[in-house]
Amino acid sequence: GAGVSQSPRYKVAKRGQDVALRCDPISGHVSLFWYQQALGQGPEFLTYFQNEAQLDKSGLPSDRFFAERPEGSVSTLKIQRTQQEDSAVYLCASSLWARVNTGELFFGEGSRLTVL
Amino acid sequence: DQQVKQNSPSLSVQEGRISILNCDYTNSMFDYFLWYKKYPAEGPTFLISISSIKDKNEDGRFTVFLNKSAKHLSLHIVPSQPGDSAVYFCAGKDGNKLVFGAGTILRVKS
Numbered sequence: 553g554a555g556v557s558q559s560p561r562y563k564v565a566k567r568g569q570d571v572a573l574r575c576d577p578i579s580g581h582v583s584l585f586w587y588q589q590a591l592g593q594g595p596e597f598l599t600y601f602q603n604e605a606q607l608d609k610s611g612l613p614s615d616r617f618f619a620e621r622p623e624g625s626v627s628t629l630k631i632q633r634t635q636q637e638d639s640a641v642y643l644c645a646s647s648l649w650a651r652v653n654t655g656e657l658f659f660g661e662g663s664r665l666t667v668l
Numbered sequence: 669d670q671q672v673k674q675n676s677p678s679l680s681v682q683e684g685r686i687s688i689l690n691c692d693y694t695n696s697m698f699d700y701f702l703w704y705k706k707y708p709a710e711g712p713t714f715l716i717s718i719s720s721i722k723d724k725n726e727d728g729r730f731t732v733f734l735n736k737s738a739k740h741l742s743l744h745i746v747p748s749q750p751g752d753s754a755v756y757f758c759a760g761k762d763g764n765k766l767v768f769g770a771g772t773i774l775r776v777k778s
Binding site for chain 2: 556569583585587591592593594595596597611638643647651652653654655656657658659660661662
């Protein structure tokens with residue numbers, strides 16, 4: 553597709569449920585990022601992939617969060633046993649290059665997760 | 669520890685005038701600084717960047733100024749247009765990570 557595509561756009565989960573959020577990056581983009589944006593805040597880094605390799609997962613807030621990109625294209629962010637504090641917009645971004653030189657990333661529209 | 673701060677939550681400007689958005693940072697390891705623009709229900713889109721070794725970068729109506737000694741950068745939009753109304757995020761790049769501020773809502777009144 554022309555841009556980064558994320559699904560679902562909106563997800564409501566009951567506390568304790570598992571959720572999976574999907575990201576289709578721009579075709580051919582090597583780098584893929586997940587960011588979490590809480591209400592009224594800027595995006596916060598979660599994790600980074602270069603092709604299928606997860607090179608940095610320092611931003612994942614707990615071991616309930618897991619991300620994968622098995623074939624180096626589509627990525628899934630999984631949150632187990634969701635908690636209310638997980639409510640946020642989850643943004644996926646991609647970049648053509650392995651090194652993000654100038655910082656230009658292409659973001660998707662995000663998946664808004666609400667945990668009740 | 670907030671590495672990037674945008675102290676003005678909102679700014680209102682008359683169409684045709686200059687908009688100045690400010691950003692302060694603490695991390696000396698940032699090698700690039702960026703501004704992203706975000707409309708409601710859309711993802712952030714890249715606007716302009718500046719290397720840490722430069723003090724100014726200009727792209728059309730948008731100019732970013734960097735003052736390394738003060739750890740301060742600003743985005744100037746001249747002239748401001750109603751379509752510029754959006755949330756503007758300042759970010760610093762440390763390796764492959766972007767560290768964002770909380771954003772400033774810009775409203776350009778016609």
